[in-house]
Amino acid sequence: MSTQGPIATNRSATGIPTGRLAVWWLLASEIFIFGGLIACYILYRLNNPWWSGEAVFTKVPAGAFNTFVLLTSSLFIVLAHDAAEKKDVNRAFKFIWYTIGGGLVFLLVKYYEYSSKLLTDDPELLKTPLTNTYWSFYYTATGMHALHVIGGMVIMALISFDLKKGHNLHRVELIGLYWHFVDIVWIFLFPLLYIAK
Amino acid sequence: MAGAHTHPNYVKIWALLLVLLVVSIVGPELGIPWLTLLTAFGIALVKTYYVAAYFMHLNFEKKYVWFLLLISAVLLGVFFFGVAGDVMKTDGQNWQDCISNNTCAEQQRYVDGQLR
Numbered sequence: 001m002s003t004q005g006p007i008a009t010n011r012s013a014t015g016i017p018t019g020r021l022a023v024w025w026l027l028a029s030e031i032f033i034f035g036g037l038i039a040c041y042i043l044y045r046l047n048n049p050w051w052s053g054e055a056v057f058t059k060v061p062a063g064a065f066n067t068f069v070l071l072t073s074s075l076f077i078v079l080a081h082d083a084a085e086k087k088d089v090n091r092a093f094k095f096i097w098y099t100i101g102g103g104l105v106f107l108l109v110k111y112y113e114y115s116s117k118l119l120t121d122d123p124e125l126l127k128t129p130l131t132n133t134y135w136s137f138y139y140t141a142t143g144m145h146a147l148h149v150i151g152g153m154v155i156m157a158l159i160s161f162d163l164k165k166g167h168n169l170h171r172v173e174l175i176g177l178y179w180h181f182v183d184i185v186w187i188f189l190f191p192l193l194y195i196a197k
Numbered sequence: 198m199a200g201a202h203t204h205p206n207y208v209k210i211w212a213l214l215l216v217l218l219v220v221s222i223v224g225p226e227l228g229i230p231w232l233t234l235l236t237a238f239g240i241a242l243v244k245t246y247y248v249a250a251y252f253m254h255l256n257f258e259k260k261y262v263w264f265l266l267l268i269s270a271v272l273l274g275v276f277f278f279g280v281a282g283d284v285m286k287t288d289g290q291n292w293q294d295c296i297s298n299n300t301c302a303e304q305q306r307y308v309d310g311q312l313r
Binding site for chain 2: 014024025027032046047060075081130176177191197
């Protein structure tokens with residue numbers, strides 16, 4: 001772990017470095033953000049069996065491919081963390097950018113999915129956030145998740161250049177925790193929005 | 198870093214997660230409701246465990262972090278069951294089943310399937 005930066009970075013009164021503890025708190029709060037949305041979705045889904053007729057318009061292969069992409073990007077960021085622990089900054093830098101690439105592929109697939117529903121001339125296939133409650137949930141959940149993906153990619157890019165100079169190597173683990181959480185959220189969104197018909 | 202510990206074989210964990218992903222896609226295709234629940238949602242929980250335990254190193258983290266996250270999930274359960282009765286029980290004097298009598302606000306915006 002780097003000894004540079006503010007003392008709070010390395011202080012460990014709780015047995016956990018402060019930065020990492022802060023990320024755990026952040027993730028605990030994120031459980032309420034996404035968990036609350038998912039809990040509402042489940043309640044409404046159980047009460048509206050007709051939603052299964054809307055779910056058939058989601059593209060399972062695209063959702064499955066994106067699950068594969070996020071699981072693989074999770075592997076990349078944990079390998080970056082492993083390299084940072086070994087102070088192999090070049091390898092860590094490489095895997096961070098592989099992870100950012102995974103995020104980019106995820107967003108491109110999401111763009112393909114969104115555009116096929118929002119930019120079509122076929123009224124049967126046109127699904128906007130105002131179409132009905134199912135699609136409101138769909139766009140809110142996947143949109144908020146995509147914003148988290150973008151946020152993670154930006155932070156990773158910023159961290160990577162500091163990392164290249166050998167500074168603040170511990171931040172690779174911190175952004176990794178966040179990225180794995182984003183992966184876990186998708187692990188639940190995929191069956192809820194795509195698989196359950 | 199999450200203390201001194203032996204690193205798991207991350208590639209093996211990733212391969213296992215991909216196998217679970219395939220099962221979660223194929224299982225629901227069989228069209229058996231209990232199997233869909235088990236493969237789609239049960240396996241999502243198993244995948245979450247593997248990502249949290251090994252990629253996020255929760256197995257090597259201080260135990261109270263598990264409690265921090267589990268307490269969040271339990272409070273979410275309180276929210277879920279706290280409002281479930283209100284959302285799910287749609288009978289009584291003040292309820293209107295707008296779906297069945299076609300009077301929901303969102304249905305009013307459509308005429309013959311077309312947005313007004």
